[in-house]
Amino acid sequence: MDTVGTASIHFSAVAGRSSLADIARLAGVSLATASRAMSNSYGVAPATRARVLRIAEELDYVVSPEASRLARGAVGRVALVVPHVDRWFFGAVIGGLEAELSDAGLDVLLYHVGDADDRRDFFHRLPARRKVDAVVVVAFEVADAERERLERMGVLVVAAGGQDEVYPGVRIDDREAGRRAVDHLLFLGHRRIGMISAVDPDQPVAARPHGRDQAYHDALRDAGLPIDDELVVTIEWSGVAAADAMAALLSLRSPPTAVYCHSDELALGAIRTIRRAGLRVPEDLSVIGVDDHPLAELTDLTTVAQPARDQGVRAAHLLLARLRGQGSPQHVVLPTRLVIRRSTAPPREV
Amino acid sequence: MDTVGTASIHFSAVAGRSSLADIARLAGVSLATASRAMSNSYGVAPATRARVLRIAEELDYVVSPEASRLARGAVGRVALVVPHVDRWFFGAVIGGLEAELSDAGLDVLLYHVGDADDRRDFFHRLPARRKVDAVVVVAFEVADAERERLERMGVLVVAAGGQDEVYPGVRIDDREAGRRAVDHLLFLGHRRIGMISAVDPDQPVAARPHGRDQAYHDALRDAGLPIDDELVVTIEWSGVAAADAMAALLSLRSPPTAVYCHSDELALGAIRTIRRAGLRVPEDLSVIGVDDHPLAELTDLTTVAQPARDQGVRAAHLLLARLRGQGSPQHVVLPTRLVIRRSTAPPREV
DNA sequence: CTGTTAGCGCGTTCAT
DNA sequence: ATGAACGCGCTAACAG
Numbered sequence: 001m002d003t004v005g006t007a008s009i010h011f012s013a014v015a016g017r018s019s020l021a022d023i024a025r026l027a028g029v030s031l032a033t034a035s036r037a038m039s040n041s042y043g044v045a046p047a048t049r050a051r052v053l054r055i056a057e058e059l060d061y062v063v064s065p066e067a068s069r070l071a072r073g074a075v076g077r078v079a080l081v082v083p084h085v086d087r088w089f090f091g092a093v094i095g096g097l098e099a100e101l102s103d104a105g106l107d108v109l110l111y112h113v114g115d116a117d118d119r120r121d122f123f124h125r126l127p128a129r130r131k132v133d134a135v136v137v138v139a140f141e142v143a144d145a146e147r148e149r150l151e152r153m154g155v156l157v158v159a160a161g162g163q164d165e166v167y168p169g170v171r172i173d174d175r176e177a178g179r180r181a182v183d184h185l186l187f188l189g190h191r192r193i194g195m196i197s198a199v200d201p202d203q204p205v206a207a208r209p210h211g212r213d214q215a216y217h218d219a220l221r222d223a224g225l226p227i228d229d230e231l232v233v234t235i236e237w238s239g240v241a242a243a244d245a246m247a248a249l250l251s252l253r254s255p256p257t258a259v260y261c262h263s264d265e266l267a268l269g270a271i272r273t274i275r276r277a278g279l280r281v282p283e284d285l286s287v288i289g290v291d292d293h294p295l296a297e298l299t300d301l302t303t304v305a306q307p308a309r310d311q312g313v314r315a316a317h318l319l320l321a322r323l324r325g326q327g328s329p330q331h332v333v334l335p336t337r338l339v340i341r342r343s344t345a346p347p348r349e350v
Numbered sequence: 351m352d353t354v355g356t357a358s359i360h361f362s363a364v365a366g367r368s369s370l371a372d373i374a375r376l377a378g379v380s381l382a383t384a385s386r387a388m389s390n391s392y393g394v395a396p397a398t399r400a401r402v403l404r405i406a407e408e409l410d411y412v413v414s415p416e417a418s419r420l421a422r423g424a425v426g427r428v429a430l431v432v433p434h435v436d437r438w439f440f441g442a443v444i445g446g447l448e449a450e451l452s453d454a455g456l457d458v459l460l461y462h463v464g465d466a467d468d469r470r471d472f473f474h475r476l477p478a479r480r481k482v483d484a485v486v487v488v489a490f491e492v493a494d495a496e497r498e499r500l501e502r503m504g505v506l507v508v509a510a511g512g513q514d515e516v517y518p519g520v521r522i523d524d525r526e527a528g529r530r531a532v533d534h535l536l537f538l539g540h541r542r543i544g545m546i547s548a549v550d551p552d553q554p555v556a557a558r559p560h561g562r563d564q565a566y567h568d569a570l571r572d573a574g575l576p577i578d579d580e581l582v583v584t585i586e587w588s589g590v591a592a593a594d595a596m597a598a599l600l601s602l603r604s605p606p607t608a609v610y611c612h613s614d615e616l617a618l619g620a621i622r623t624i625r626r627a628g629l630r631v632p633e634d635l636s637v638i639g640v641d642d643h644p645l646a647e648l649t650d651l652t653t654v655a656q657p658a659r660d661q662g663v664r665a666a667h668l669l670l671a672r673l674r675g676q677g678s679p680q681h682v683v684l685p686t687r688l689v690i691r692r693s694t695a696p697p698r699e700v
Numbered sequence: 701c702t703g704t705t706a707g708c709g710c711g712t713t714c715a716t
Numbered sequence: 717a718t719g720a721a722c723g724c725g726c727t728a729a730c731a732g
């Protein structure tokens with residue numbers, strides 16, 4: 001697909017003039033000793049070590065990662081596979097991962113695998129092969145066929161965010177999160193509750209029922225309420241689509257008095273439609289989201305908060321522990337919590 | 351399912367366990383030929399090449415990047431230095447960069463340099479040294495001292511987003527963007543216009559006057575309007591802080607009839623305060639932002655749009671051109687445009 | 701077109 | 717404590 005462009009690129013080698021050999025010569029020691037000094041190995045006289053380090057410092061010397069890794073066999077890098085980079089949640093998880101990983105001295109390679117083409121390409125070519133010690137799938141549903149390909153990389157795989165059950169990882173309980181949202185609406189007295197449900201068209205694993213969907217059904221059933229299919233609209237993951245979905249709900253003979261949205265972004269889309277219809281939130285209609293996106297605070301949106309950055313941080317810890325051969329929990333489930341703002345209220349008296 | 355097929359092969363089926371030597375032996379050719387075949391070099395008989403590739407495929411062979419790069423002298427990697435990963439604009443730029451760079455066969459290393467500590471550490475240790483062919487600073491103001499450190503890496507540096515003037519790069523004209531915003535408010539008839547101005551406390555280069563600030567002064571001056579310092583509030587880059595700033599503006603003896611915010615996020619903060627005060631947007635007060643954040647569309651916010659992802663894409667192109675030794679423009683300035691929605695209107699008749 | 705032979709820069713046994 | 721030498725896996729001359 002890009003072979004032509006790629007083949008013609010010639011990278012100019014540069015940087016780091018000096019090599020370990022230079023350092024060794026200048027320090028008057030052998031290459032072996034210089035190497036040991038640089039890597040803090042045992043068996044080097046403090047004095048010699050100091051001398052070597054000083055020379056290296058002066059020469060602005062840096063060990064060649066390629067050579068070092070070639071000789072050593074390890075790589076010291078981990079790949080992050082992400083379906084989105086421009087959505088808050090993903091960015092936050094990536095941020096958490098990056099912080100911990102780079103703190104541990106690992107380099108972070110970023111692989112953005114967005115649409116179906118990207119996916120096919122990524123799992124077919126496995127561009128990260130031989131380049132990393134581990135890969136983290138960020139809120140990414142790995143299909144069975146893809147999983148098989150991933151195996152061939154022969155490296156540790158960890159999941160951060162998302163609902164993956166196969167790889168060790170960190171996540172929230174989507175069912176619990178959704179339940180908190182719907183239960184809150186029920187508690188406020190709503191009996192006719194709509195749901196705007198989102199699926200990612202590029203995530204092939206849509207088969208498995210989504211926890212946030214189940215929560216809706218669970219909550220209504222437990223409240224002894226009937227499920228009205230009209231009240232559920234399933235769309236792709238986009239605020240604009242949610243705005244349209246809300247319009248559909250408002251076109252019902254008997255519209256809902258409250259709407260549960262799978263995410264804050266969707267909730268904002270829904271609110272736009274409600275306002276354009278001349279109705280007020282929450283007086284005329286309540287809306288609740290999930291995520292606690294930073295802008296939810298600014299838009300006074302009631303939501304169920306999930307720790308985003310923290311999922312990345314914890315996933316990194318889990319990854320590091322396993323890389324070191326230490327034991328670590330298979331799955332870490334982080335808590336969610338209801339954040340009440342001003343987009344929800346009891347239903348209007350009829 | 352294709353690995354162990356050839357009975358005569360005794361190598362383990364584990365990915366990446368075989369070397370070029372194995373391939374060469376099995377294909378009955380020399381190492382050199384195998385290498386040429388793998389790298390698509392000229393001078394290999396189609397038949398031999400095919401044979402080599404088939405064997406490689408069967409063995410699930412992947413060239414060792416370390417060895418290859420060590421021998422070749424280049425690295426095929428570029429570092430992205432970013433101050434934020436969880437803000438839309440940065441994510442979008444990163445997305446654009448990643449797409450083009452990985453298409454060109456380059457790996458992308460991510461370095462999140464957030465607060466002052468991160469910066470000091472990054473520029474002191476230069477963890478990307480010898481690991482990359484180039485570094486991209488994403489909307490990042492590089493201080494002079496830092497610039498000097500960066501030089502020592504001896505690699506190409508490119509800027510994406512931000513207002514860097516030193517490195518070749520891609521950006522928008524902040525002054526123009528701001529001008530569009532303020533001019534629009536003036537055109538609507540506003541004469542008392544406030545500004546919520548943001549600075550990043552972790553960006554040490556706050557000294558240089560910000561283009562979005564200048565635009566405000568330029569526009570008012572050109573309109574023959576006086577500058578009232580009371581109407582300008584400078585805060586850190588946060589929606590919550592903007593909400594407070596808006597409160598300050600509303601506490602004035604003579605509040606503005608319209609507010610120009612340096613970003614959409616700030617605008618949303620301002621709007622929250624306005625609404626909480628029982629006032630309506632835009633009937634009582636107009637608000638305009640800059641960016642065209644995806645949520646601006648959902649919140650019906652009038653704003654000046656800037657191409658985010660595209661700045662990344664173009665910066666990548668510029669980078670690739672230079673890596674190839676081709677000429678390329680020093681600075682690319684992308685256009686901005688006013689997007690009128692429902693947060694601005696003519697001032698109320700007094 | 702293909703094979704031989706040097707390195708690339710460093711880690712790591714072995715000796716000493 | 718230190719040094720010599722080999723090997724990591726591959727690419728790039730240079731022959732043939």
